Amino acid sequence: MAESPAHRLSERDKPWMMRTYAGHSTAAKSNELYRCNLARGQTGLSVAFDLPTQTGYDADHELARGEVGKVGVPVAHKGDMHALMDAIPLDTMNTSMTINATAPWLLALYVVCAEENGVDPRVLQGTTQNDIVKEFLARGTYAFPPGPSMRLTADLIAHTVTEIPKWNPINICSYHLQEAGATPVQEIAFAMSNAIAVLDAVGQRVEAALMGAVFSRVSFFVNAGVRFVEEHAKLRAMAILWEQLGRERFGVRDAKQLRFRYGVQVNSLGLTEAQPENNVQRIVLEALAVTLGRDARARAVQLPAWNEALGLPRPWDQQWSLRIQQVLAYETDLLEYPDIFAGSHVMDGLVEEMLSGARDEMATVARQDGVDAAVAYMKSALVDSHGERIRRIESGDLVVVGQNAYADSEPSPLAAGADGGIMTVDAGVEAEQIAALVAWRERRDATAVGAALDELRRVAADDAQNIMPATIAAARAGVTTGEWAQALRDVHGEYRAPTGVGEASAPRRVSTEGDLEALREEVERVSDAIGRRIKILVGKPGLDGHSNGAEQIAVRARDAGLDVVYEGIRLTPSQIVTSALQEGVHVIGLSILSGSHRELVAEITRALADAGVDAPVVVGGIIPDADVAALKEAGVAVVFTPKDFDLTQIMRTVVALVADRHGVAAATR
Amino acid sequence: MSDTGEELGARLRERDLTAAPAVLNLVENRAPQQRGAIAALLAGVSPAALGAEAPGHLVGITGPPGSGKSSLLAQLVPAWRALQRSVAVLAVDPSSRRSGGALLGDRARIAVDATDAAVFVRSMAAGGRLGGLAPATRAAAQALAAAFDVVVVETVGVGQSETDIAEAADTVAVVVQPAAGDVLQFLKSGIMEIPDVLVVTKADLGAPAARSQHDLQASLRSLGAPDIPVLAVSSLAPPSGVGELVAALDEHRARIDVPARRLAARRASALADFSAEHGDRGLRALGGSRAATRLLAALDASLDVAALTEALEQAAR
Numbered sequence: 001m002a003e004s005p006a007h008r009l010s011e012r013d014k015p016w017m018m019r020t021y022a023g024h025s026t027a028a029k030s031n032e033l034y035r036c037n038l039a040r041g042q043t044g045l046s047v048a049f050d051l052p053t054q055t056g057y058d059a060d061h062e063l064a065r066g067e068v069g070k071v072g073v074p075v076a077h078k079g080d081m082h083a084l085m086d087a088i089p090l091d092t093m094n095t096s097m098t099i100n101a102t103a104p105w106l107l108a109l110y111v112v113c114a115e116e117n118g119v120d121p122r123v124l125q126g127t128t129q130n131d132i133v134k135e136f137l138a139r140g141t142y143a144f145p146p147g148p149s150m151r152l153t154a155d156l157i158a159h160t161v162t163e164i165p166k167w168n169p170i171n172i173c174s175y176h177l178q179e180a181g182a183t184p185v186q187e188i189a190f191a192m193s194n195a196i197a198v199l200d201a202v203g204q205r206v207e208a209a210l211m212g213a214v215f216s217r218v219s220f221f222v223n224a225g226v227r228f229v230e231e232h233a234k235l236r237a238m239a240i241l242w243e244q245l246g247r248e249r250f251g252v253r254d255a256k257q258l259r260f261r262y263g264v265q266v267n268s269l270g271l272t273e274a275q276p277e278n279n280v281q282r283i284v285l286e287a288l289a290v291t292l293g294r295d296a297r298a299r300a301v302q303l304p305a306w307n308e309a310l311g312l313p314r315p316w317d318q319q320w321s322l323r324i325q326q327v328l329a330y331e332t333d334l335l336e337y338p339d340i341f342a343g344s345h346v347m348d349g350l351v352e353e354m355l356s357g358a359r360d361e362m363a364t365v366a367r368q369d370g371v372d373a374a375v376a377y378m379k380s381a382l383v384d385s386h387g388e389r390i391r392r393i394e395s396g397d398l399v400v401v402g403q404n405a406y407a408d409s410e411p412s413p414l415a416a417g418a419d420g421g422i423m424t425v426d427a428g429v430e431a432e433q434i435a436a437l438v439a440w441r442e443r444r445d446a447t448a449v450g451a452a453l454d455e456l457r458r459v460a461a462d463d464a465q466n467i468m469p470a471t472i473a474a475a476r477a478g479v480t481t482g483e484w485a486q487a488l489r490d491v492h493g494e495y496r497a498p499t500g501v502g503e504a505s506a507p508r509r510v511s512t513e514g515d516l517e518a519l520r521e522e523v524e525r526v527s528d529a530i531g532r533r534i535k536i537l538v539g540k541p542g543l544d545g546h547s548n549g550a551e552q553i554a555v556r557a558r559d560a561g562l563d564v565v566y567e568g569i570r571l572t573p574s575q576i577v578t579s580a581l582q583e584g585v586h587v588i589g590l591s592i593l594s595g596s597h598r599e600l601v602a603e604i605t606r607a608l609a610d611a612g613v614d615a616p617v618v619v620g621g622i623i624p625d626a627d628v629a630a631l632k633e634a635g636v637a638v639v640f641t642p643k644d645f646d647l648t649q650i651m652r653t654v655v656a657l658v659a660d661r662h663g664v665a666a667a668t669r
Numbered sequence: 670m671s672d673t674g675e676e677l678g679a680r681l682r683e684r685d686l687t688a689a690p691a692v693l694n695l696v697e698n699r700a701p702q703q704r705g706a707i708a709a710l711l712a713g714v715s716p717a718a719l720g721a722e723a724p725g726h727l728v729g730i731t732g733p734p735g736s737g738k739s740s741l742l743a744q745l746v747p748a749w750r751a752l753q754r755s756v757a758v759l760a761v762d763p764s765s766r767r768s769g770g771a772l773l774g775d776r777a778r779i780a781v782d783a784t785d786a787a788v789f790v791r792s793m794a795a796g797g798r799l800g801g802l803a804p805a806t807r808a809a810a811q812a813l814a815a816a817f818d819v820v821v822v823e824t825v826g827v828g829q830s831e832t833d834i835a836e837a838a839d840t841v842a843v844v845v846q847p848a849a850g851d852v853l854q855f856l857k858s859g860i861m862e863i864p865d866v867l868v869v870t871k872a873d874l875g876a877p878a879a880r881s882q883h884d885l886q887a888s889l890r891s892l893g894a895p896d897i898p899v900l901a902v903s904s905l906a907p908p909s910g911v912g913e914l915v916a917a918l919d920e921h922r923a924r925i926d927v928p929a930r931r932l933a934a935r936r937a938s939a940l941a942d943f944s945a946e947h948g949d950r951g952l953r954a955l956g957g958s959r960a961a962t963r964l965l966a967a968l969d970a971s972l973d974v975a976a977l978t979e980a981l982e983q984a985a986r
Contacts, residue, residue, distance in 0.1 A: 145905065145906070147905070491906070492906050493906030496777055496778055499774055501772050501774060520768055520769070523770075524769070528699075528700075530700075531697075531698035531700035531703055532694070532698055532699065533769070533770070533794065533796075554772060555772070557770065558765055558768060558770035558771060559765070559768050559770065560768060560770060561769045562770045563764075563770060563771045563792075563794045564770065564771065564772050564773060565773045565774075565792055566772060566773070566774055567774070567776050567777030568774075568777050572783065574783045574784055575777075575783040577783075578783040578784070579776060579783075581690050582689070582690050582789055582790055582791055583690075583773075583776070583791060583792060584690055584693055584694040584791075
């Protein structure tokens with residue numbers, strides 16, 4: 001047999017696992033979608049859960065209103081899991097679940113579903129994201145305080161490493177850090193620091209001999225932006241740091257156990273609402289970042305859809321993203337070569353830069369006093385980085401084609417259809433899910449459920465025990481997601497993560513500073529005329545935890561001279577109304593990205609009117625054009641969408657709105 | 670149509686808690702044409718109008734950033750509610766020197782049940798003022814004390830700001846986290862006034878919190894103040910020490926002569942307001958600060974701060 005030359009592989013590589021992050025409406029509808037995606041060549045499942053499921057609430061909880069079935073599938077009990085996995089072979093399927101605070105619970109439902117289908121849980125393959133730190137930092141679907149959350153994370157890992165050995169119990173996510181504004185160096189450093197914290201916690205709960213196996217089961221979930229050369233260097237740097245960490249800190253020797261394994265969802269932050277067709281080439285280039293070099297190639301890839309900045313993708317949009325992967329893997333020659341960057345002094349130099357920056361940043365994180373302080377430090381660093389990114393877009397230093405440059409465009413036919421180019425979840429889904437839930441609660445053995453929950457609370461209160469066996473028993477008994485999480489909330493209490501905005505630094509001198517100075521003068525003038533400094537309430541109703549937008553608005557409002565009440569994520573309409581009333585605000589800004597704006601905003605404007613609050617309401621977020629009229633009818637003064645990227649301009653509009661509402665005449669210039 | 674100052678004063682005297690947002694909107698208003706309305710409101714809740722000192726317990730809570738003040742309040746508010754007491758919280762945050770704006774972020778950590786009408790939380794920006802109190806905070810606290818059982822003023826800071834908060838509160842609690850050596854230094858050197866109650870947070874940390882508690886007790890003894898309670902509390906589930914803190918705050922208030930403390934506070938506030946407005950020159954016209962203090966001491970004890978300040982202004986003319 002002929003020896004293959006050094007620049008060719010003897011055998012073409014097998015492609016990475018191709019997934020699409022999917023789930024919506026109900027378990028049955030999502031199951032239909034999964035089977036269709038598998039038939040079209042997808043090779044694994046990636047389950048998107050709805051926000052109530054991710055944060056541990058049943059569909060009939062006040063906070064779940066408007067969110068059921070929106071950004072993912074509701075799974076409330078083992079019956080829903082059976083419906084979700086119907087006719088999918090659990091013994092061979094590889095299922096990734098984006099689930100964190102409630103990860104032990106969803107894994108338990110998956111295990112029980114397998115058991116009841118005659119599949120031995122030991123053969124199950126897949127991933128639970130199970131990364132709570134980035135929920136505190138960036139994504140917001142936490143449920144319990146950091147200490148107890150870390151214990152749940154560690155318990156799940158300790159359980160699977162012996163009981164479900166092929167399971168990936170944790171996916172350390174730097175994905176959401178980049179979405180929240182992290183630079184590549186911050187992304188590496190914060191992800192590695194997070195991994196250290198997790199491994200330290202697991203180290204307390206398993207025998208030392210198992211740490212090599214634990215280390216080998218820790219995988220990463222990264223992001224890749226459009227600067228794809230630098231992004232590829234980032235991944236090579238992560239692989240080097242990971243191996244070093246394993247050897248030096250955790251004493252792992254086995255080369256296989258030291259391997260850096262990662263899945264990826266490429267960047268959504270850089271996708272634009274303006275000229276959305278440009279997003280397709282952005283996604284392709286970002287996919288190259290994680291596939292180009294063989295030495296740091298992704299194990300599993302998910303690509304977002306071109307229309308993520310517009311709303312929820314339709315099946316056809318997701319199919320398009322899958323086809324990008326298939327073209328890359330099956331048509332190009334990408335998989336035929338060894339690492340194409342081996343010996344590249346450009347790549348080596350970039351990797352070296354990343355490594356040294358990341359090591360410095362990791363040292364800074366390590367100097368923080370405990371997980372809480374580290375989270376607070378990293379959060380404010382992210383708010384700062386994101387603010388800097390936005391200022392660079394505003395000033396034009398960072399070019400975003402179609403948005404702050406080359407903005408003149410033909411109308412895009414992509415979004416011209418009757419559906420506006422996005423999927424809308426049937427509004428009846430929530431009522432349907434609630435009715436099914438009520439029926440489920442009536443059907444099951446109430447005594448067994450009560451006993452399972454009592455046992456769960458007992459185990460939760462005893463730090464020496466692993467939460468998984470009691471959680472699996474509760475899943476078998478027919479306990480619901482909301483009940484499981486409430487039992488743990490009873491023991492551990494509720495938690496609100498730091499918002500990061502209080503520590504955000506004041507703006508550096510940038511080219512937009514002149515604009516801001518003029519706006520400050522206007523704020524002073526209007527404030528003097530109405531007697532009090534203009535005060536704004538920035539609120540995030542519902543369960544959506546993507547708080548970047550709200551945080552940046554809050555910081556810019558302060559920098560413009562407003563007094564800003566910002567309370568973080570996950571507020572009920574009644575909390576927002578109470579705040580508006582008690583704080584005496586002049587204007588209310590609501591940020592919603594989960595698609596629940598129609599339900600939530602109407603409820604809030606109604607309640608504000610009932611409470612006698614006459615401050616104008618503005619709404620920002622991923623709001624399809626088709627919904628703008630309905631929001632205005634509900635009493636919203638202005639709607640901002642991702643097209644409105646200039647925050648100073650947004651603040652000018654807000655200040656003018658307040659001036660108008662209080663009869664302050666426009667400035668004479 | 671919004672209520673006049675007189676009407677708001679009357680609502681507070683009737684202990685109408687729903688008047689609170691409008692009261693704050695008025696006392697925060699800096700427009701010259703609102704001064705009369707503010708004076709009318711404050712006169713309406715003055716000891717003269719009430720026939721006694723306002724019944725509410727004015728509690729000051731202060732401490733360095735990150736010491737756990739708002740987490741502590743998140744525990745204290747429900748504890749007071751469990752005793753059927755109505756609670757108003759005035760949370761003061763610093764303003765940006767550059768823009769004049771402020772981020773007021775603590776509210777969500779404090780607010781418990783949004784539908785509980787007996788809890789009022791208002792965030793206030795400190796403005797340009799040193800000393801940690803917003804210009805309208807003291808007036809707001811005094812007004813709300815006519816209607817609420819407990820009025821908490823929460824400020825950031827350690828050092829000078831306790832002096833300011835002492836003028837607004839019956840009982841001042843300073844909150845520190847374990848191993849906060851600067852507080853110990855401030856106490857010893859006299860930069861910081863001795864508070865009425867010292868609280869060490871994060872008692873869940875165990876040994877470090879206990880050590881801090883012990884160190885603070887030792888230095889209070891050496892400063893001749895062995896009776897100042899030093900309490901360790903934990904805001905993490907399961908919370909601890911909160912009931913003891915509520916009791917310690919109550920005990921302090923039972924021990925002091927509230928009318929005398931408030932009278933002294935009103936006089937100090939009037940002098941501070943006068944100095945802020947008229948400076949050293951104004952003080953010289955009164956014959957210096959000692960003379961001004963004597964002048965205030967001769968005035969009717971039931972006058973509110975605005976009336977006292979006006980009396981000083983007349984004397985200076």
